[in-house]
Amino acid sequence: xxxxxxxxxxxxxxxxxxxxxxxxxxxxxxxxxxxxxxxxxxxxxxxxxxxxxxxxxxxxxxxxxxxxxxxxxxxxxxxxxxxxxxxxxxxxxxxxxxxxxxxxxxxxxxxxxxxxxxxxxxxxxxxxxxxxxxxxxxxxxxxxxxxxxxxxxxxxxxxxxxxxxxxxxxxxxxxxxxxxxxxxxxxxxxxxxxxxxxxxxxxxxxxxxxxxxxxxxxxxxxxxxxxxxxxxxxxxxxxxxxxxxxxxxxxxxxxxxxxxxxxxxxxxxxxxxxxxxxxxxxxxxxxxxxxxxxxxxxxxxxxxxxxxxxxxxxxxxxxxxxxxxxxxxxxxxxxxxxxxxxxxxxxxxxxxxxxxxxxxxxxxxxxxxxxxxxxxxxxxxxxxxxxxxxxxxxxxx
Amino acid sequence: xxxxxxxxxxxxxxxxxxxxxxxxxxxxxxxxxxxxxxxxxxxxxxxxxxxxxxxxxxxxxxxxxxxxxxxxxxxxxxxxxxxxxxxxxxxxxxxxxxxxxxxxxxxxxxxxxxxxxxxxxxxxxxxxxxxxxxxxxxxxxxxxxxxxxxxxxxxxxxxxxxxxxxxxxxxxxxxxxxxxxxxxxxxxxxxxxxxxxxxxxxxxxxxxxxxxxxxxxxxxxxxxxxxxxxxxxxxxxxxxxxxxxxxxxxxxxxxxxxxxxxxxxxxxxxxxxxxxxxxxxxxxxxxxxxxxxxxxxxxxxxxxxxxxxxxxxxxxxxxxxxxxxxxxxxxxxxxxxxxxxxxxxxxxxxxxxxxxxxxxxxxxxxxxxxxxxxxxxxxxxxxxxxxxxxxxxxxxx
Numbered sequence: 001x002x003x004x005x006x007x008x009x010x011x012x013x014x015x016x017x018x019x020x021x022x023x024x025x026x027x028x029x030x031x032x033x034x035x036x037x038x039x040x041x042x043x044x045x046x047x048x049x050x051x052x053x054x055x056x057x058x059x060x061x062x063x064x065x066x067x068x069x070x071x072x073x074x075x076x077x078x079x080x081x082x083x084x085x086x087x088x089x090x091x092x093x094x095x096x097x098x099x100x101x102x103x104x105x106x107x108x109x110x111x112x113x114x115x116x117x118x119x120x121x122x123x124x125x126x127x128x129x130x131x132x133x134x135x136x137x138x139x140x141x142x143x144x145x146x147x148x149x150x151x152x153x154x155x156x157x158x159x160x161x162x163x164x165x166x167x168x169x170x171x172x173x174x175x176x177x178x179x180x181x182x183x184x185x186x187x188x189x190x191x192x193x194x195x196x197x198x199x200x201x202x203x204x205x206x207x208x209x210x211x212x213x214x215x216x217x218x219x220x221x222x223x224x225x226x227x228x229x230x231x232x233x234x235x236x237x238x239x240x241x242x243x244x245x246x247x248x249x250x251x252x253x254x255x256x257x258x259x260x261x262x263x264x265x266x267x268x269x270x271x272x273x274x275x276x277x278x279x280x281x282x283x284x285x286x287x288x289x290x291x292x293x294x295x296x297x298x299x300x301x302x303x304x305x306x307x308x309x310x311x312x313x314x315x316x317x318x319x320x321x322x323x324x325x326x327x328x329x330x331x332x333x334x335x336x337x338x339x340x341x342x343x344x345x346x347x348x349x350x351x352x353x354x355x356x357x358x359x360x361x362x363x364x365x366x367x368x369x370x371x372x373x374x375x376x377x378x379x380x381x382x383x384x385x386x387x388x389x390x391x392x393x394x395x396x397x
Numbered sequence: 398x399x400x401x402x403x404x405x406x407x408x409x410x411x412x413x414x415x416x417x418x419x420x421x422x423x424x425x426x427x428x429x430x431x432x433x434x435x436x437x438x439x440x441x442x443x444x445x446x447x448x449x450x451x452x453x454x455x456x457x458x459x460x461x462x463x464x465x466x467x468x469x470x471x472x473x474x475x476x477x478x479x480x481x482x483x484x485x486x487x488x489x490x491x492x493x494x495x496x497x498x499x500x501x502x503x504x505x506x507x508x509x510x511x512x513x514x515x516x517x518x519x520x521x522x523x524x525x526x527x528x529x530x531x532x533x534x535x536x537x538x539x540x541x542x543x544x545x546x547x548x549x550x551x552x553x554x555x556x557x558x559x560x561x562x563x564x565x566x567x568x569x570x571x572x573x574x575x576x577x578x579x580x581x582x583x584x585x586x587x588x589x590x591x592x593x594x595x596x597x598x599x600x601x602x603x604x605x606x607x608x609x610x611x612x613x614x615x616x617x618x619x620x621x622x623x624x625x626x627x628x629x630x631x632x633x634x635x636x637x638x639x640x641x642x643x644x645x646x647x648x649x650x651x652x653x654x655x656x657x658x659x660x661x662x663x664x665x666x667x668x669x670x671x672x673x674x675x676x677x678x679x680x681x682x683x684x685x686x687x688x689x690x691x692x693x694x695x696x697x698x699x700x701x702x703x704x705x706x707x708x709x710x711x712x713x714x715x716x717x718x719x720x721x722x723x724x725x726x727x728x729x730x731x732x733x734x735x736x737x738x739x740x741x742x743x744x745x746x747x748x749x750x751x752x753x754x755x756x757x758x759x760x761x762x763x764x765x766x767x768x769x770x771x772x773x774x775x776x777x778x779x780x781x782x783x784x785x786x787x788x789x790x791x792x793x794x
Contacts, residue, residue: 174476
């Protein structure tokens with residue numbers, strides 16, 4: 001249902017009407033929800049749509065050229081007004097007994113890096129695409145970036161508060177993958193969206209992802225409770241299934257300027273902005289990963305990333321990216337950087353010991369923060385885990 | 398047949414064996430071709446494949462998980478050994494009497510900018526993808542980035558020397574487009590690849606593109622003549638049809654450091670590198686466009702781009718991007734920048750005159766050159782034309 005949108009505004013973290021007096025320490029799940037009146041429920045309509053899982057595919061009127069003009073945006077986008085069960089052109093189908101969505105895609109040439117395997121950014125893009133297509137198939141999509149009709153009527157947009165991706169195997173150029181996605185409830189006013197990426201040929205799971213979403217009023221930039229109208233639209237799609245089971249979500253510490261790596265003066269490029277005119281949340285990991293030493297990026301592959309979104313990032317923002325390796329990471333980083341593998345705390349290291357180090361994953365903590373006037377305001381906290389690269393052919397499971 | 402690859406090495410522009418004594422003035426069509434022995438012709442085989450247009454789709458063995466290992470790269474990529482007429486997963490078909498290729502795609506959420514229309518980079522990516530899929534469908538694809546089996550055997554890769562794209566209408570998020578591509582001969586040793594992007598719903602032409610390709614020896618980095626073996630593979634696919642008819646190709650002047658706009662110290666990011674470990678030629682326009690003033694990028698849309706590739710750009714290169722508006726562009730740029738529309742060369746401008754200026758396209762000349770040790774070595778020359786943005790809905794044809 002939800003789609004990637006821009007991260008929560010700093011206004012999310014305050015509840016007063018004073019724009020300049022906000023408290024960053026307040027956590028997302030403790031905030032007071034403001035505004036957003038619920039409209040008349042359309043639950044009956046939504047449920048009748050739900051019942052129509054086996055409906056035949058509704059053909060959508062094609063855009064036409066009239067009087068030398070290209071047809072209207074809505075026609076060109078082909079947004080359906082009713083739930084679809086098959087989307088032939090996107091190669092999507094409704095699954096999970098009518099509430100989940102599966103996209104089949106071939107990894108394209110421009111989605112892979114020099115090693116022929118899909119980049120993290122491509123994977124995040126495909127997750128975003130799957131989520132948006134899911135809303136498209138639901139027949140609920142308004143004009144917004146993944147917003148339902150009820151959300152558009154209430155001037156609400158989705159904002160992501162947390163995202164976690166685990167990648168066991170990277171799909172390669174030309175490989176066919178199936179991406180499943182579905183949604184569930186998260187607290188009173190939130191939503192969870194999960195994904196699973198599989199090899200189409202073998203069913204082998206390549207990656208898992210989960211995310212948490214809340215609604216924001218597009219004008220006031222404040223979090224909103226979920227209006228009844230919207231709850232009626234989306235709650236029939238909620239299921240319990242989880243792609244990643246977390247006993248207790250890992251807490252990400254806040255880095256300060258003592259962090260080992262820092263990239264300053266980062267400016268959002270035009271290509272980073274999404275349809276909501278803010279930096280697309282898929283772009284943040286790019287800034288995070290650019291702080292990690294090249295030699296680590298060459299020898300290792302990201303196996304997990306957690307992102308905690310704190311505030312939205314506008315196009316005029318100046319951003320700082322901080323990065324701190326975990327203790328064992330520092331050790332390994334140091335060994336590599338100094339090219340001195342014979343001494344560690346005064347002890348000589350046998351190659352076996354070093355070899356076992358090599359097998360350990362590296363872990364980094366990240367922070368993107370605003371520089372300039374809004375200095376040190378957090379944008380995103382992150383946590384990444386890296387495993388040594390294995391040869392593509394064959395690699396063990 | 399050909400696919401985007403990295404641009405011609407500076408070695409292309411010299412023919413001696415001395416790496417450091419080269420002459421940049423020598424033009425591509427005047428160069429002496431070196432090396433590359435022709436192997437035994439496989440024309441008979443290729444022609445028999447050509448005859449098989451109506452063949453049923455050959456099913457390709459699926460990759461499997463054996464002993465806990467993911468299958469080999471070749472299996473995962475599903476590269477066919479024989480010509481295919483339909484590629485269901487990529488939604489591609491063979492057209493033009495058996496030699497052209499058509500891909501049907503839905504414009505994805507991450508391929509559009511804040512205005513919901515596809516970005517230039519997305520369009521270039523899709524052209525690249527279509528070209529590579531065309532080679533894939535031909536059954537000739539080797540392991541390389543668009544190289545045929547014969548090219549792989551001769552250690553040859555494709556390098557693009559020129560690319561021209563004309564965009565009349567930008568497809569928007571969710572729009573279904575058909576991208577046709579085909580190839581033709583270009584001189585004795587080159588190949589032309591053309592494209593046409595159409596609205597799937599109406600057949601309306603959105604964009605046209607043409608490009609010229611030559612072969613380079615991957616080890617020596619020198620241009621190669623086309624071995625007979627490769628000619629036999631690809632020439633049966635050549636047709637005369639042209640997407641853009643040019644009476645006489647526009648000459649792009651070389652800019653110097655007096656150019657009006659300059660971005661220095663540009664470093665290729667890891668994400669810019671393609672499977673050949675060089676900057677993908679699709680990334681160059683990004684550097685070019687970043688020199689153009691923001692207000693022009695906001696009010697205007699690129700309607701045409703010509704790129705002349707001069708040398709390849711490695712990952713360690715430092716790049717400078719120069720940009721010069723045409724005379725009328727300078728005038729308009731100046732008016733905008735000074736926010737002073739009342740005086741021009743001492744004359745007062747009626748709003749009608751200014752209005753007519755607004756309708757003229759803006760034109761810029763570009764140059765990307767290497768900084769640092771290889772200072773002022775040309776990488777790419779470019780030429781862009783920009784029209785004022787029209788509202789998406791509806792826009793006139």
